[in-house]
Amino acid sequence: MPVRVLIPGPLRSYTSESSVVAASGESLAAIVDELDQRYPGIRFRIIDEQGAIRRHIKFFVNGVQAMNLQPRLQDDDEVMIVCALSGG
Amino acid sequence: MAQANAARERRLTLLVSTRKGLWRAQGDATRRSWKLSGPQFLGHIIHHCVADPRDGKTWLVAARTGHLGPTIFRSSDRGRSWHEAKQPPAFREGSGRVVDHTFWLTPGHSSQPGTWYAGTSPQGLFRSDDAGATWRGIDGFNEHPQRKSWCGGDQDQTPDGAKLHSVLIDPRDANHLYIAMSSGGVFESNDAGAGWHPLNRGVRADFLPMPDPEFGHDPHCVRLHPAAPDRLYQQNHCGIYRLDRPSDRWEDLSAAMPKSVGAIGFPMVLHPGDPDTLWVFPMDGSSVWPRVSPGGKPAVYRSVNGGKSWQRQATGLPKLQAWFTVKRQAMTADALAPAGVYFGTTSGEVWGSRDEGRSWKCLAAHLPHIYAIEVA
Numbered sequence: 001m002p003v004r005v006l007i008p009g010p011l012r013s014y015t016s017e018s019s020v021v022a023a024s025g026e027s028l029a030a031i032v033d034e035l036d037q038r039y040p041g042i043r044f045r046i047i048d049e050q051g052a053i054r055r056h057i058k059f060f061v062n063g064v065q066a067m068n069l070q071p072r073l074q075d076d077d078e079v080m081i082v083c084a085l086s087g088g
Numbered sequence: 089m090a091q092a093n094a095a096r097e098r099r100l101t102l103l104v105s106t107r108k109g110l111w112r113a114q115g116d117a118t119r120r121s122w123k124l125s126g127p128q129f130l131g132h133i134i135h136h137c138v139a140d141p142r143d144g145k146t147w148l149v150a151a152r153t154g155h156l157g158p159t160i161f162r163s164s165d166r167g168r169s170w171h172e173a174k175q176p177p178a179f180r181e182g183s184g185r186v187v188d189h190t191f192w193l194t195p196g197h198s199s200q201p202g203t204w205y206a207g208t209s210p211q212g213l214f215r216s217d218d219a220g221a222t223w224r225g226i227d228g229f230n231e232h233p234q235r236k237s238w239c240g241g242d243q244d245q246t247p248d249g250a251k252l253h254s255v256l257i258d259p260r261d262a263n264h265l266y267i268a269m270s271s272g273g274v275f276e277s278n279d280a281g282a283g284w285h286p287l288n289r290g291v292r293a294d295f296l297p298m299p300d301p302e303f304g305h306d307p308h309c310v311r312l313h314p315a316a317p318d319r320l321y322q323q324n325h326c327g328i329y330r331l332d333r334p335s336d337r338w339e340d341l342s343a344a345m346p347k348s349v350g351a352i353g354f355p356m357v358l359h360p361g362d363p364d365t366l367w368v369f370p371m372d373g374s375s376v377w378p379r380v381s382p383g384g385k386p387a388v389y390r391s392v393n394g395g396k397s398w399q400r401q402a403t404g405l406p407k408l409q410a411w412f413t414v415k416r417q418a419m420t421a422d423a424l425a426p427a428g429v430y431f432g433t434t435s436g437e438v439w440g441s442r443d444e445g446r447s448w449k450c451l452a453a454h455l456p457h458i459y460a461i462e463v464a
Binding site for chain 2: 010011040041044045046047048049050051052054056057083084
C-alpha cells in the first residue's frame with residue numbers, strides 16, 4: 001500500500017490541484033524524490049539545495065513533525081506537508 | 089532608428105514585477121494610452137521579469153512565494169504560456185549556502201543566444217545556456233576563495249538580504265563582465281567569469297572604518313551604456329559615480345546634485361542613444377534612511393552632460409505628501425525617439441514619460457509594491 005501525501009494549497013499547481021496523492025518510498029526523502037519525479041520542480045520549492053526542509057515548510061508523519069527527511073515510512077502512513085501561516 | 093521603428097510597430101509592453109505577481113501595461117502606438125493586464129503568478133513575489141531582446145519572444149521571471157523556495161519561470165511566447173525551470177539557480181550541494189531568491193536577470197551576449205545570467209540573494213552568480221531551463225553556478229565567483237571577504241556573511245547584509253545585481257555584459261566581448269553587490273562592490277571579469285577583481289577605486293564607503301577600501305562598497309545600481317560600453321554609471325549608497333574605461337577610478341558626481349535632495353537613491357537609467365544623458369530617482373538617505381521621496385516631493389533628476397549637472401523633472405508628479413520611492417530595477421527607458429522613461433513605485437503606481445522626463449503621467453495605480461519594470 002502506498003503512503004498518502006497531503007499537499008498544501010500553494011503546491012497544488014504541481015499536482016493538478018490534487019490535495020492528496022499517493023507515493024511509495026521507504027523514507028520521507030524517498031517520498032519527496034518520487035514526488036519530484038512525478039511533479040518536476042516541487043522538491044526545490046520545499047527542500048533547499050543543502051537537503052534541508054525550507055524555513056516555512058513543515059512535514060508531519062502520522063501527525064508527528066519530522067525535522068528532516070530521514071524518518072522511515074511504512075505502508076498506509078500519512079505524510080502531511082504544511083506551509084506555515086505567516087507573512088502578509 | 090530601425091530598432092526604434094521596430095519597437096513602435098510592435099507597441100511597447102511594460103513588465104511590472106511586484107511583491108504579489110506580474111502585471112503588464114501595453115502602450116498604444118503613441119505611448120499616450122496604456123492598458124493594464126494581469127496578474128500572472130498572483131501571490132508570487134516577482135523580483136524581476138526580463139524580455140530577451142535577441143529573439144523578442146522569450147521572457148524569464150524570477151519568482152518565489154513567502155513560503156516556497158525560489159524558481160524561474162520561462163515563456164517563449166511573450167508571456168502567453170509559462171514553464172518552470174528544470175534546475176533553478178542553486179548553490180553547490182555541500183557548500184552550505186542556500187539561494188533565498190533570484191534577484192536579477194540579464195540576457196547574455198548577442199553572440200550567445202539562449203545564454204542568461206542571474207544574480208541571487210545571498211550573492212551568487214549563475215548562468216543558463218538553454219534560455220533559462222537549467223542553471224549552473226559560475227564557480228569563478230561562487231567558489232572564489234575571497235568571495236566571503238568581498239561579500240561578508242550571507243545573513244548580515246541589506247534588509248531584504250544581500251544581493252548580486254547589475255550583471256553587465258560588454259557588447260564588444262562576451263567574456264567581459266561586470267557585477268555589483270550590495271554589499272561587496274563592483275567587480276570585473278575578463279574571462280567569462282573565471283576570474284574577478286574589484287573595481288571600486290574612487291567610490292566612497294563611509295559606513296566602513298577604512299578610508300579607501302578595495303571592496304565592501306554598496307553599489308545600488310550600475311549601468312553600462314550599450315552604445316558606448318566604456319562608459320559606466322553607478323548609483324551607490326554613497327552617491328552617484330561615472331567610470332570611463334580604461335580608467336579604473338570612478339568619478340564622484342554627487343556634488344552636482346542639490347544638497348537638499350542628496351545623491352542617494354536606488355535606480356539609474358541611461359538614455360538609449362546618448363551616453364551623456366541619464367536619470368536617477370533620489371530618495372531620503374538621511375539619519376535612519378527613511379527611503380522615501382525627499383520631503384514627500386518625488387522627482388526624477390536628469391543629466392545631459394554625463395552627470396556634471398542635473399535638472400529636476402517633476403512635471404505631473406505629486407507636488408507634496410507623496411512618500412513613495414523607486415527600487416533599483418523599477419525604472420527603465422524605451423528605445424524610441426524621444427526616449428520614454430518609466431518607473432514603478434513602492435506604493436504600486438507606474439509612471440511614464442514620453443518626452444524624456446519633461447512631463448509625467450500615472451499609467452497605473454493600486455498595484456502591489458513594485459520591484460521591477462522592464463520594457464518588452
